[in-house]
Amino acid sequence: MRHRALGPLGAVTLVIVFVLGVSVGVGGQAPSATAPSGTKVFDETATNTDAAIRKATEVARTAGTATKNWTPPRTAWGDPDIQGYYFNHSSYTPLERPAALGDKAFYTEEEALAAFKKAVETDAEVDPRVVHYDWKEYGMDAWQMSGVRPNLRTSLIVDPPDGRIPPLTPEARKRLAAAAAAEKAKGIDVTSPGTYTRCITGNGGPPRIPGGVTAESQILQTPGYVVMVHQSNNDVRIIPLDGRPHLPTTVSQWLGDARGHWEGTTLVVETTNFNAERNWRGSTETMHLVERFTLVGPKTLRYQFTVTDPATWTRPWSIDSLLPQIDPPIYEFACHEQNYGLINWAIGSQLREKEAAASGQSAQPLRDER
Amino acid sequence: MRIRVKEVAALAAFVLAAPWLAPVPLGGQTPSATFPAYKAPRTSDGRPNLNGIWQSFTTANWDILAHAAQPGPHPEVMGAWGAGPGGQGIVEGNEIPYQPWAAAKKEENFKSRMVVKVTNDPHRYDTGEPELQCYRPGVPRANYMPYPFQIFQTREQILIVYEFKGAIRTIYMNSKEEAPSDTWMGWSKGRWEGDTLVVDVSAFESYTWFDRAGNFHSDALHVVERYTPVSPYHLQYEATIEDPKVFTRPWKMSFPIYRRVEPNVQLIEFNCVPFVQEMMYAPLGLYKPRNK
Numbered sequence: 001m002r003h004r005a006l007g008p009l010g011a012v013t014l015v016i017v018f019v020l021g022v023s024v025g026v027g028g029q030a031p032s033a034t035a036p037s038g039t040k041v042f043d044e045t046a047t048n049t050d051a052a053i054r055k056a057t058e059v060a061r062t063a064g065t066a067t068k069n070w071t072p073p074r075t076a077w078g079d080p081d082i083q084g085y086y087f088n089h090s091s092y093t094p095l096e097r098p099a100a101l102g103d104k105a106f107y108t109e110e111e112a113l114a115a116f117k118k119a120v121e122t123d124a125e126v127d128p129r130v131v132h133y134d135w136k137e138y139g140m141d142a143w144q145m146s147g148v149r150p151n152l153r154t155s156l157i158v159d160p161p162d163g164r165i166p167p168l169t170p171e172a173r174k175r176l177a178a179a180a181a182a183e184k185a186k187g188i189d190v191t192s193p194g195t196y197t198r199c200i201t202g203n204g205g206p207p208r209i210p211g212g213v214t215a216e217s218q219i220l221q222t223p224g225y226v227v228m229v230h231q232s233n234n235d236v237r238i239i240p241l242d243g244r245p246h247l248p249t250t251v252s253q254w255l256g257d258a259r260g261h262w263e264g265t266t267l268v269v270e271t272t273n274f275n276a277e278r279n280w281r282g283s284t285e286t287m288h289l290v291e292r293f294t295l296v297g298p299k300t301l302r303y304q305f306t307v308t309d310p311a312t313w314t315r316p317w318s319i320d321s322l323l324p325q326i327d328p329p330i331y332e333f334a335c336h337e338q339n340y341g342l343i344n345w346a347i348g349s350q351l352r353e354k355e356a357a358a359s360g361q362s363a364q365p366l367r368d369e370r
Numbered sequence: 371m372r373i374r375v376k377e378v379a380a381l382a383a384f385v386l387a388a389p390w391l392a393p394v395p396l397g398g399q400t401p402s403a404t405f406p407a408y409k410a411p412r413t414s415d416g417r418p419n420l421n422g423i424w425q426s427f428t429t430a431n432w433d434i435l436a437h438a439a440q441p442g443p444h445p446e447v448m449g450a451w452g453a454g455p456g457g458q459g460i461v462e463g464n465e466i467p468y469q470p471w472a473a474a475k476k477e478e479n480f481k482s483r484m485v486v487k488v489t490n491d492p493h494r495y496d497t498g499e500p501e502l503q504c505y506r507p508g509v510p511r512a513n514y515m516p517y518p519f520q521i522f523q524t525r526e527q528i529l530i531v532y533e534f535k536g537a538i539r540t541i542y543m544n545s546k547e548e549a550p551s552d553t554w555m556g557w558s559k560g561r562w563e564g565d566t567l568v569v570d571v572s573a574f575e576s577y578t579w580f581d582r583a584g585n586f587h588s589d590a591l592h593v594v595e596r597y598t599p600v601s602p603y604h605l606q607y608e609a610t611i612e613d614p615k616v617f618t619r620p621w622k623m624s625f626p627i628y629r630r631v632e633p634n635v636q637l638i639e640f641n642c643v644p645f646v647q648e649m650m651y652a653p654l655g656l657y658k659p660r661n662k
Contacts, residue, residue: 191647199643200641222522222524227529337505
């Protein structure tokens with residue numbers, strides 16, 4: 001609990017230090033393709049979870065010390081240079097804090113390691129009704145593949161202080177209940193699952209909610225613009241930095257309309273004009289999003305956002321997270337091009353709907369990636 | 371705003387004062403034959419600066435060959451909305467050197483261009499016009515669809531974002547890296563030849579078409595594109611198309627690409643996936659009518 005005495009800023013620094021090593025070769029498995037045959041020493045971090053966590057923590061501490069007085073580079077035209085490839089998943093910290101933890105915003109190091117170990121062990125546990133690969137066995141779970149690291153935070157949400165999404169307004173509850181009733185009356189079809197399954201947006205964003213699969217992204221800069229390319233659905237956000245006004249409110253977009261500016265070395269992006277059908281966590285087209293991107297070390301991008309939608313939540317809410325740098329590239333994500341996953345989902349869910357109707361129970365659609 | 375007004379005024383003056391902008395025949399002309407020598411402004415790394423929003427203005431998306439105006443496939447409901455304008459085409463010599471079987475296949479494509487069949491059989495894409503179904507348009511088609519695109523140029527890579535479907539492609543500069551797999555938009559490797567950006571594009575899927583008329587290629591498609599700035603406001607574009615499985619020889623297309631100069635111009639999202647869901651999934655019983 002030592003960090004509590006540091007106040008909010010000190011605590012943030014400590015969190016950053018703890019996960020800064022994120023993109024250093026995972027568990028010490030640096031690329032070794034060039035090692036002469038027979039010279040490769042067995043690395044116990046490849047198979048031993050405890051050893052790997054210990055190693056990752058050490059690496060993080062070293063990296064944290066090395067980058068204490070680090071200043072981000074500049075582009076040739078003088079903007080802070082935050083270009084690179086980033087993974088939108090740096091820890092197993094949940095979006096919302098488990099209610100039992102109350103206002104406890106940070107774990108001790110010991111608690112954080114224990115929580116991390118538990119998360120590593122459950123990473124491959126999935127709904128047994130769906131086909132899946134054993135992520136852990138093939139090194140494809142988040143911590144082996146993508147540099148997910150222990151984090152002292154107990155939730156990504158840092159405001160409100162209980163670390164949870166604020167309550168819906170009465171108006172929003174009414175609206176969402178009406179929408180659910182309309183959906184039920186219509187019945188399950190290809191418009192029922194989330195926008196990711198439908199190949200309309202990747203991971204439902206923006207904003208980026210850390211976690212999930214296909215969380216790779218790229219940031220590219222040219223004079224006057226920042227462009228963000230997401231692996232998921234190949235979503236692209238073009239962010240002009242020239243201070244132009246937003247599009248008229250009559251123009252709505254699934255990814256919204258983004259405008260950016262620099263505050264010191266932080267890129268601040270304001271996004272409005274959201275598509276009303278997007279229904280991101282029950283929000284409406286009036287949702288206002290402010291995101292902040294700051295390179296806090298050579299391989300770590302701090303990502304914060306605040307969402308405000310008085311038609312939906314009783315107050316704004318904010319997250320604070322870190323995105324580790326990863327290797328290129330971003331691949332093509334031809335999702336809608338014969339989206340038979342969607343067809344299979346809809347056929348399966350309609351079957352369940354039918355079975356449920358026959359037995360007089362309420363239907364349980366198949367799980368889908370939102 | 372002052373600067374932008376000036377830019378627009380400059381464009382107007384440029385257009386009015388340019389005698390060479392009088393009928394410029396499409397296709398095959400080298401820029402130098404028609405335009406005064408032009409040296410493009412440079413990026414910070416000294417390359418011609420292609421950053422900006424661009425759009426071509428041809429009717430090639432309907433048919434890359436010369437064609438008359440035509441009614442749409444459903445004139446009974448779409449009337450003049452569904453009709454296509456005539457155009458002089460973008461193909462050098464106005465001829466695509468199909469192998470005999472491929473010429474027949476092109477005709478068949480045209481007849482079945484509105485057939486939409488969604489299944490998960492292995493021949494799943496081999497039906498209907500891909501644009502109709504909101505599929506990625508491939509290269510070179512993305513460059514002559516009636517939508518703008520934006521170029522983001524860095525030293526190591528050039529990203530092109532197309533308004534249609536938000537399709538993207540990254541051009542890796544001076545890269546030796548091979549394509550990790552076949553893709554709809556291909557694998558693009560770029561280099562500068564003087565002021566011309568030359569892009570070698572390969573590793574395509576066989577599913578994209580060149581136009582709504584059924585002109586097509588196979589997965590052996592190989593495209594070499596040349597983007598040459600010829601004025602502050604336009605590029606000359608040329609593509610050499612090679613596909614030994616479908617054509618008897620390589621062939622070329624060319625057209626100008628214009629800079630969009632409106633103040634605050636930006637790409638407006640064209641996410642067509644929701645626009646095609648009823649067409650694609652209602653026949654399978656997977657799209658239910660809304661309560662309107």
